[in-house]
Amino acid sequence: xxxxxxxxxFRRSVTEGAPTVSDAEIEALAERLGMAAKAxxxxxxxxxxxxxxxxNGCELEIHALxxxxxxxxxxxxxxxxxxxxxxxxxxxxxxTANMREGLERTxxxxxxxxxxxxxxxxxxxxxxxxxxxxxxGSVSEVVPVDLVIPGCPPEPIDMLKGLIGLVEASVRx
Amino acid sequence: MSTFRTALLxxxxxxxxxxxxxxxxxxxxxxxxxxxxxxxxxxxxxxxWAEPAAIHMAVLDDDxxxxxxxxxxxxxxxxxxxxLTHPPAQRLERAIVDLHGLVPEGLPDDRRWxxxxxxxxxxxxxxxxxxxxxxxxxxxxxxxxxxxHQIAVGPxxxxxxxxxxxxxxxxxxxxxxxxxxxxxxxxGIERLLTNTTLEAATKVVARVxxxxxxxxxxAFARAAEAALGVGVPQRAIWLRALMAELxxxxxxxxxxxxxxxxxxxxxxxxxxxxxxEEVLRACKTAFGHRLMMDRIVPGGxxxxxxxxxxxxxxxxxxxxxxxxxxxxxxxxxxxxxRTVSTGCLSPELARRFGAGxxxxxxxxxxxxxxxxxxxxxxxxxxxxxAKREDGDVxxxxxVRIDEVxxxxxxxxxxxxxxxxxxxxxxxxxxxxxxxxxQAGGLAHEPRDSATEGLAxxxxxxxxxxxxxxxDETGGVLRGAVRDPSVFxxxxxxxxxxxxxxxxxxxxxKSFNCSYSGHDL
Numbered sequence: 001x002x003x004x005x006x007x008x009x010f011r012r013s014v015t016e017g018a019p020t021v022s023d024a025e026i027e028a029l030a031e032r033l034g035m036a037a038k039a040x041x042x043x044x045x046x047x048x049x050x051x052x053x054x055x056n057g058c059e060l061e062i063h064a065l066x067x068x069x070x071x072x073x074x075x076x077x078x079x080x081x082x083x084x085x086x087x088x089x090x091x092x093x094x095x096t097a098n099m100r101e102g103l104e105r106t107x108x109x110x111x112x113x114x115x116x117x118x119x120x121x122x123x124x125x126x127x128x129x130x131x132x133x134x135x136x137g138s139v140s141e142v143v144p145v146d147l148v149i150p151g152c153p154p155e156p157i158d159m160l161k162g163l164i165g166l167v168e169a170s171v172r173x
Numbered sequence: 174m175s176t177f178r179t180a181l182l183x184x185x186x187x188x189x190x191x192x193x194x195x196x197x198x199x200x201x202x203x204x205x206x207x208x209x210x211x212x213x214x215x216x217x218x219x220x221x222w223a224e225p226a227a228i229h230m231a232v233l234d235d236d237x238x239x240x241x242x243x244x245x246x247x248x249x250x251x252x253x254x255x256x257l258t259h260p261p262a263q264r265l266e267r268a269i270v271d272l273h274g275l276v277p278e279g280l281p282d283d284r285r286w287x288x289x290x291x292x293x294x295x296x297x298x299x300x301x302x303x304x305x306x307x308x309x310x311x312x313x314x315x316x317x318x319x320x321x322h323q324i325a326v327g328p329x330x331x332x333x334x335x336x337x338x339x340x341x342x343x344x345x346x347x348x349x350x351x352x353x354x355x356x357x358x359x360x361g362i363e364r365l366l367t368n369t370t371l372e373a374a375t376k377v378v379a380r381v382x383x384x385x386x387x388x389x390x391x392a393f394a395r396a397a398e399a400a401l402g403v404g405v406p407q408r409a410i411w412l413r414a415l416m417a418e419l420x421x422x423x424x425x426x427x428x429x430x431x432x433x434x435x436x437x438x439x440x441x442x443x444x445x446x447x448x449x450e451e452v453l454r455a456c457k458t459a460f461g462h463r464l465m466m467d468r469i470v471p472g473g474x475x476x477x478x479x480x481x482x483x484x485x486x487x488x489x490x491x492x493x494x495x496x497x498x499x500x501x502x503x504x505x506x507x508x509x510x511r512t513v514s515t516g517c518l519s520p521e522l523a524r525r526f527g528a529g530x531x532x533x534x535x536x537x538x539x540x541x542x543x544x545x546x547x548x549x550x551x552x553x554x555x556x557x558x559a560k561r562e563d564g565d566v567x568x569x570x571x572v573r574i575d576e577v578x579x580x581x582x583x584x585x586x587x588x589x590x591x592x593x594x595x596x597x598x599x600x601x602x603x604x605x606x607x608x609x610x611q612a613g614g615l616a617h618e619p620r621d622s623a624t625e626g627l628a629x630x631x632x633x634x635x636x637x638x639x640x641x642x643x644d645e646t647g648g649v650l651r652g653a654v655r656d657p658s659v660f661x662x663x664x665x666x667x668x669x670x671x672x673x674x675x676x677x678x679x680x681x682k683s684f685n686c687s688y689s690g691h692d693l
Contacts, residue, residue: 057383
């Protein structure tokens, strides 16, 4: 183990540079958020992930955000264990009837100001599953959504762009 | 053919047109006898699903890995419970009650399973009577006594994982009973596979469990091709196996890191996470999608591999880096202290539940669908099935480590021998000129032109089963899928008993069952 740790000190980092997010995108997002959160949040966001019915593909790619290539924490983005610690709820999946209450209660448990990110095509519009006896609908039909990151699943780099945009927008907002 | 299957064939009322393994209709007596044979260990239950007036049971012959489907017609909506004599069937039967409203006579557990009283309808695939959608409390099994307390966890968990509820009854730190409550991500997949197009069904099955998307698409394609009598080009067959092994490699690397992380050894997660990311990037380069979703379709594959060099570079790199991580795992006593002898699953239980994948193979149950029943191109490839006997978290890690090496071996063999040629045959002409299958001694002509296919594919988690009935135009009349997790989830309850609460995340991750694949 010592050898590995020592090598780690001298090896070049695999972490990649930050993706560029266009000013226009950030402005648009800032306008949409339209709340003065700068004083409250600064440049950091705590994220609580909720699977409201996903196939777990999105979860795999959210996990990837934490690997050394993307290293999401360097941007002030942190995944937290409780909605009580969260600024952002990142919701995946079409909302199933069986998860609706879980999602609603998690939303209520999150202190304001708070944002909801609908992650993936299912969260955005039910994806291939559609509405049925088992599926209520997209995330925005259950809780208010501030940012949609599409994809099936979205790639980590797309998530990173969306989240960095959210941080920047909240600073300008 | 084993005496078990011969006896069933002799007792069959009819033999239906299902490829490549037969589906037979049986009477209630034969159904009970088959159940008894499974319960006494002469065969393995591989699936149980329903239609409005019939129930199907897929049985795996342990002798040669051949499958057979038994069908019992239920004119009055009742059938003899399989779960009564064979507990692994119980949750499947509870799901059948919830979805179809059929009644398994004698089923010991009459609590709802997938139906949380949230749908506003009872038996949505059956009679579909309207009901309230207020949610009902779930009567957990009791574990009572002065020192016992309960810990309720979920459905929203602390990590980035799928939703499910765990109810622990604990005596101090010791888990006396764990009971799972699942069904939170039930998306109505069985209904989505009813009266739909082949294209729509292909997309849905690819999303039964996102981490096994390649395996599911592979299984669906094989089931559809069997049903429709469609061939697949050689290159597509080999590319499918390449994708399947890349998927296994990525998932096992992720799991090895994540299990160690649940023992607070984050260094393994960091290094395994880098390797996993490199696999996904190679997949993106090779096939245009990190998880290779929707790349396998009936008739072939959608994306050709232009250049094997990135895949070769990947295996070379993992071969350099991975042994060091294995050494790190093997030499870190504080980590081994957490994994060795934790969460033991007995070989007897693993066999009885037909537990596939690393969960079964870490408890001496060496079933591997790539070997038996087997499917191309694995018959032409040289690989070993990993197996350990201890059944603890450590054994499940070692099975995954062994399988990483086997997958690397397989990937290298595949790219060395990748045949050239087309990557897909068009489906349309094959559908117009469907070949009528040869009728055997007991076979009879089907009443309609519907044909059926069954396929079993080894995902990283274990064997995935897909059944499909198609009409003459290639439309999907009905489909059913069974995830390996179905038979692994109940075993987690057994494995955790007597362990401390703090070891549950470790045990849970070492099983890594799919919620979505279970809940459908």
